[in-house]
Amino acid sequence: MSDRRLPAPISEFARFLRTETVGGMVLLAATAVALVWANSPWSPAYQAMRDAVVGPAALHLDLTLAQWATDGVLALFFFVVGLELKRELVIGELSTRSQALLPVVAAFGGMVVPALLALLVGRGAPGMEQAWAIPVATDIAFALAVLALAGTALPVTARIFLLALAVVDDLGAIVVIAVLFSVGLNLVALAAAALLALLYWYLQRRRVTTAWLYVPIALATWVAVHEAGVHATLAGVLLGVLTRVGSDPGEPDSPAIRLEHRLQPWSAGFCVPLFALFAAGVPVGADALRSVVAEPVAQAVAVGLLVGKVVGIFGASYLMVSLTPASRPAGLSWRDVLAVSMLGGVGFTVSLLMAELSLDGPDVDTAKASVLLSSAVAALVAAAVLAVRSRAHRAGGTTR
Structure with a gap:
């Protein structure tokens, strides 16, 4: 990190990548490349690339490229998520109880209802003891991109509500990953990760700004968390929430704001698309589509995402406003809230990450195909409803 004020933006290309619309389009492009490549005559090359092993075996880091994308590259994405979460909790939309109450409850409903529906639909199916977690997550970049494209006339409170909801949703997903997918804990490595995180926090408190200290500490923390048996991406979240978010007198931007400004384009333009390139390459032929329709786990994922999310988010929001002093986001009708809920x-x-963590063998590809198809349907339906609501707002529609 540097104590100099960051250029805003660092470059035109960085600013381009920083927008939700472009980030979602890059993600979509990477997914399309993965799907086409994995279902083309060159699919063996795709599999060979994904399964190629690199890294030092002495440190237990001899991982496939797909694992590096999941455990390593995605850690930067989760670091940015941690920064966003810390900012929202300290100075943003989640910083006061009145502001946080509705999106927190909506996010909670948007996790519990999909999980329960998934367990109900997929009950008894192999792998459901962990696969219920697949539909609990919402993709921030993709959801915000759809809102930016289709909900242009909606009040800005729609974006704020969705962003706050998605940040809390990510926090819930992080907790699920930490609890559900941490096995065989190495307590020595876990203690080392805790000490490194404590050192990072201390340096933040002492206002140390040199990257020559922070980068090695971040890398060592990632290695320690990976060795501890906890999913390595949690190292990114941990360091993100330990980053100082308040500005000192005379300090143009806090470290959290500066880092988010610098790293968000890398996260949106490189890390998440690279993960999608390795994770989204699943068969989509006739047999694969039949499996998506017929397999209980795939059905559970689809019902959780397409039904559970909208019912959970909208239902929890409606009950919260009806039963407590909480109010709808300013300028939004219940129809607007329903449209935004569909983006969940x-x-x-x-969800793709959860599928990789919770399932093995052919079931992984089936669950991933279900995630991709369900997310695409949710995005298209939400976009259509948002477009209708945008036209209503342009025409001076009511807020019923």
Whole structure:
């Protein structure tokens, strides 16, 4: 990190990547490349690339390229998520109880209802003891991109509500990953990760700004968390929430703001698309589509994303406003809230990650195909409803 004020933006290309619309389009392009490549005559090359092993075996880091994308590259995405979460909790939309209450409850409903529906639909199916977690997540970049494209006339409170909801949703997904997918804990490595995180926090408190200290500490923390048996991406979240978000007198931007400004284009333009390139390459032929329709786990994922998300988010929001002093976001009708709730079904990045963590063998590809199809349907339906609501707002529609 540097104590100099960052250029805003760092470059035109960085600013281009920083917008939700472009980030979602890059993600979509990477997914399309993966799907076409994996279902083309060159699919063996795709599999060979994904399964190629690189890294030092002495450090237990001899991982496939797909694992590096999942455990390593995606850690930067989760670091940015941690920064966003810390900012929202300290100075943003989640910083006061009145502001946080509705999106927190909506996010909670948007996780619990899909999980329960998934367990109900997929009950008894192999792998459902962990696969219920697949539909609990919402993809921030993709959902915001759809809102930016289709909901142009909606009040800005729609974006704020969706962003706050998605940040809380990501926090819930992080907790699920930490609890559900941490096995065989190495307590020595876990203690080392805790000490490194404590050192990072201390340096933040002491206002140290040199990257020559922070980068090695971040890398060492990632290695320690990976060695501890906890999913390595949690190292990114941990360091993100430990980053100082308040500005000192005379300090143009806090470290969290500066880092988010610098790293968000890398996260949106490189890390998440690279993960999608390795994760989204699943068969989509007739047999694969039949499996998506016929397999209980795939059915559970689809119902969780397409039904559970909108019912959970909208239902929890409606009950919260009806039963407590909480109010709808300013300028939004219940129809607008319903349209925004539909975006919750765009699972994508974290749902694909959950599928990889919770299932093995052919079931992984079937669950991923279900995530991709369900997310696409959710995005298209939400876009259509948002477009209708945008026209209503342009025409001076009511807020009923």
